[in-house]
Amino acid sequence: MSADHHNLPEGWAVAAVRDLFDIVGGGTPSTSVEEYWQGDIPWITSADIDDQHRITPRRWISEKAIENSATNPVPPGSVVVVTRVGLGKVGIAEARLCFSQDSQALILPRGLLNPTYVLLHMGTTVGVFRHISRGTTISGVTKKQLADLEFRLAPLPEQRRIVAEIEKQFTRLEAGVAALKRVEASLKRYRAAVLKAAVEGRLVPTEAELARREGRSYEPASELLKRILAERRARWEADQLTKFRACGKQPKDDKWKQGYGEPFQPVVADLPDAPEGWIWTTMSALVVDGPQNGLYVPKSRYGEGSPILRIDDFQSGWSRPSAELDRVRVGDRDAAVYALREGDLVINRVNSPSHLGKALLVQDKNLPAIFESNMMRLRLTSPVFAGYVELYLRAPDGRVRLMSKAKWAVNQASINQMDVLATPVPLPPAREQQRIVAEGERRLSVTDEIEMQVEANLKRAERLRQAILKRAFEGKLVPQDPNDEPASVLLERIRHTKSQESAVHSLRSKTAAPRGKLRPAV
Secondary structure (H helix, E strand, O other): OOOOHHHOOOOOEEEEHHHHOEEEEOOOOOOOOHHHHOOOEEEEOHHHEOOOOOEOOOEEEOHHHHHOOOOOOEOOOOEEEEOOOOOOOEEEOOOOEEEOOOEEEEEOOOOOOOHHHHHHHHHOOHHHHHHHOOOOOOOOOOHHHHHHOEEEEOOHHHHHHHHHHHHHHHHHHHHHHHHHHHHHHHHHHHHHHHHHHHOOOOOOOOHHHHHHHHOOOOOOHHHHHHHHHHHHHHHHHHHHHHHHHHOOOOOOOOHHHHHOOOOOOOOHHHOOOOOOOOEEEEHHHHEEEEEEEOEOOOHHHEEEEEEEEOHHHEEOOEEOOHHHOEEEOOOHHHHHHOEOOOOOEEEEOEEOOOOOOOEEEOOHHHOOOEEEOOEEEEEEOOOOOHHHHHHHHHOHHHHHHHOOOOEEEOOEEEOOHHHHHOOEEEEOOHHHHHHHHHHHHHHHHHHHHHHHHHHHHHHHHHHHHHHHHHHHOOOOOOOOOOOOOOHHHHHHHHHHHHHHHHHHHHHHHHHOOOOOOOOOOO
């Protein structure tokens, strides 16, 4: 063992896990045998142990399942240690239970060790588990590696004092964490309220209100939309003429203009009334270029080249700068076609349901960059503030409308270009859009700053939790009592108890009949 015994607190001892506990492995009864899963014995996997060490069984097995599988029942008070999937989770069995092959159980010598002390001590070895993990696809440790781990043994009365002090300090810490979590939840609600107010005309005075107050006229969104549609058509016609010239042709008449696709019209009857001076339109009326789906690049081409924006590189209101993006090798044509520009809108089109539809307004810090295939790029008409459209797509109602025609699959959903273009958008006057974006960004930036402070304090709380445990098992959390029986004496008693139990078990094994048969009378 590698412990520095010179730093061991007075009265403590160090032993291997195998010296203190019987270690029992688990297994999974055949799921094809229905009667195995109709019993009253709890059977757990690592998913049934939470981060607070609570065990909540979801399945029960029969005695016959135990007889015909590798799983083993362990008594109440046993400490279950996850050694594969969920590596390092620990929990105390409150009743007789069985478990899967992803765990090992430590059976404590009755009355000689404090179960909570053992639980917390084993919880501190998570880092050790990960360090010695031998797995590739599934990280894990063997039964032997678990058995070889060092266990710092305090005198039994000190174990109880340590547990009491940890629980007292953790109770205070958890109260602070709970308060921080409440602040987090409040900030989330406030952010949603700001976004909702922004796109419902309630965040700043409307242009109509200001015009009346200041005794002036204003351009309502209905007139703005006329300008937007005129620019949209002019942009399309210019693009068509460019294509004609590229082919060396000249249109003979205006019939080619009949190919212009009018934007989708919103179904106003299904939408709330727009604020005074606003008008309902759709994304298709605001887009002059796109949507353009991104570029698929195989993993073999990652490592150098052009920065590429991927779905993990942005969340609502946050994005990575270009310098932190992955790089890919692409040709000049792809680099031009999929290049992002400042003011572009990028929308996630394939993802888990919770992240589908997230939008990013591309800023200078994100450039240069191209974008990958599970998102789409849109370029908006100049009379519209792209920042307002991004706020709308982040707002609860905007996201619901964007997602209304999403296609759902197992753990994944998708939206296509037509879904995005048909999304209804409440359009304010141009000057009001500008004020909405400025006020929305101001409030959300304050929220982001508070959130960062909350997150920093939550991390600090976790570090403090680990520091408390570290001090506890270094013998620095509570004072030693010279009247306590030394742990060396306790260790010898544990070893003696284990050797006696092993001898009894060996005798029973020699006289026991094979599983499922009666042992003959002697």
